[in-house]
Amino acid sequence: MPTGVRTDMASRSAKSFWIFIAVLILLHLTLRVGLALTMVPDLLVVAALLGARRLSGAGAAFYGLLLGILADSLALVAFGATSVAFVVACFLGARSRNLFEGDSYLFIIVYVFFGAWLVEAIRFGAGGAMARGQEPMLLLTAAPLTALYIALAAVVAMIAYRALSGHR
């Protein structure tokens, strides 16, 4: 395949991927903020972790910072804790490509699970949750379940994206 055609396809693929990420963020804000549906998985975490895999380390960190500030916009205490969590998780997500290639559904579920768990752990620590009397055991009980829920949501989102865009 000629190089020009390949570049063009890659560019279209990148554009459709970032549209997909924007849709995830809008969906999160509409469902969680607009309709107060707390049972909806945290799609900002999904958007952060999936998007980070397509960026450089610094780009992913900046992207994490922006999403973190957005996630913290209604936080009355520990404002910035999610930003710290997203910056770290997104940077590691970007660097994870050096270790793991490919985007199989199995990989996505494992990657997003550990990424979301890491976000929960950093948010818990940076937000001073223990000082506020929250049990650290939550990180071993509720947090993995939340992370699994988010990971499943990420897989469903990727299936929908690939079905609609035709990209792999």
Place this chain on the structure above:
Amino acid sequence: MLDFDGTRRARRKDAAIAAAILLVALILLALPVEYQQPVRQGLRASVLQPFLMLQGQVTQRRGSAVDVGQIRAQRDSLAALAAAQASLSEENRQLRASLGLQQRVGEAFIPANVIRAGLTSAESTFILDVGRADGVFVGSTVLTADGMLGVVWEVDERSSQAIDWTHPDFRVSAMTADGTAYGLIEPRRGPSRESDMLALTGTAFQVDVRPGRRVVSSGRGGLHPRGIPIGTVIGIEEADTGWRKSYLLRPAVRPEATVHVMVGVREGGGDLGDVWQVTAPPDPLQDDDADGGTD
């Protein structure tokens, strides 16, 4: 897609920039609240504005779809509360007038709608559709016909953000409705948000509070009015040998189901004991203070 392998030098530069961004995030976290506030307010007034407006509309529509009988009962209770408030404020006005104090105008509470955002970071908080322009201030009491729901923490011109009693930082000075025990209210987390409880902590060890006793705000500190129901004692939580006891309470108000509230617009506490038939005698500590002041 960007090249992520790069040279060693490029990777080091990339890591250095990421570290600088992490530093920015840490600075954001460490910033004093007064510097964080404009960032939050800016986001609420811009990016989040359409979504918050959407929920405001949804809340109003949902409210109209709720069982009419339930609404009527709630409205009657709130009307009774407002009526009692009016008579109290009139009584206060007359007392103040007789003491030569400056006349204060307006009701002590105004109605508001609750808007809840489902963001993880906004857990245990809610937004009210009234703000500084309506007289709301930081520390305003938020209550329903059943009792206290929370406290306003941040005020914008036309909206405000409050914490409910499930928030880890929620604290109110409280007493039993008969005035036999005084203490401090703190939240207690349950396995799920629906099972969150309250605790009356720091009560005197020699005083025994029986299950079923009502606990109301004591008015100590002058932030919240006296006599607002907070919960009902369901049992002892902890007895710190020889010093003090803590009791677990069943909360008077469940935050999840609350849509319509009343928000305090008058600073300086007050007494709402008559509204909820609180029979407690005057606070001995405040009597002591008053005596001390006149000496």
